[in-house]
Amino acid sequence: MNNFFKVFFLLAISFSAQAQNSAKAKSLLDDVSAQIKTYDNIVIDFKYSLNNPKENINQESKGNVALKGNLYNLNFMGVTKIFDGKKVYTIVPEDEEITISKFDDSDDNAVTPSKMLTFFTSGYKYSWDILQNVKGRKIQYVKLIPISSKDQRKEILIGIDVQTKNIYNLIETGKNGTKTTLTVNSFKTNQPLSKNHFTFTQSKYPNYYINRLD
16 A cells, blocks of 8 residues: 555646646746737747758748737748738749738638737647756747647657747658758847838739639
8 A cells, every 4th residue: 555655646746847847848838939929020030950860851941020919021932922811922932933822810720920929829738848058148948749630740849949938940740750950140129121022012023924723
């Protein structure tokens, strides 16, 4: 009987510690989400890398994105994407082609740049991970495990600047071994953006073929 109570006591302590660990991780993510909502706009320069040793894939690229609410202007891998609140404009200079499509805001699975800063608010199990010192900045990592078994992601690590409560990087590991990392090189807020920054102006692209999917 003694052994039973010892095991029970140890399990109770373990479950209690895990619950506290999860609550602390979720609390920090809530702070990040609340902080993001205080900004009028956000301008990010980032580095993106994709690595899969088994497939011998190792790619790196840079990009930048401006966000204002759910509006965005993204430049990545030679392509510009603008969302004006109603439609998505994908501009490909290499092909001189523009695709215009309607955004379905009822689609919870639709991935947008703005959701990249808030996607973690639900659908995951949370745990407190390591604290790293990155060039004098304290970066606290929180591990996310997708609840859905259909999710192709094994885990996601979010690195958060302890002082500013801003995201430093996202490290996503897929079930197939692919690891993608998005690192924020520059995070600026409340910038003096022009009124047309999130507006598509067709006159700027006189010779482009326009493909309308809307």
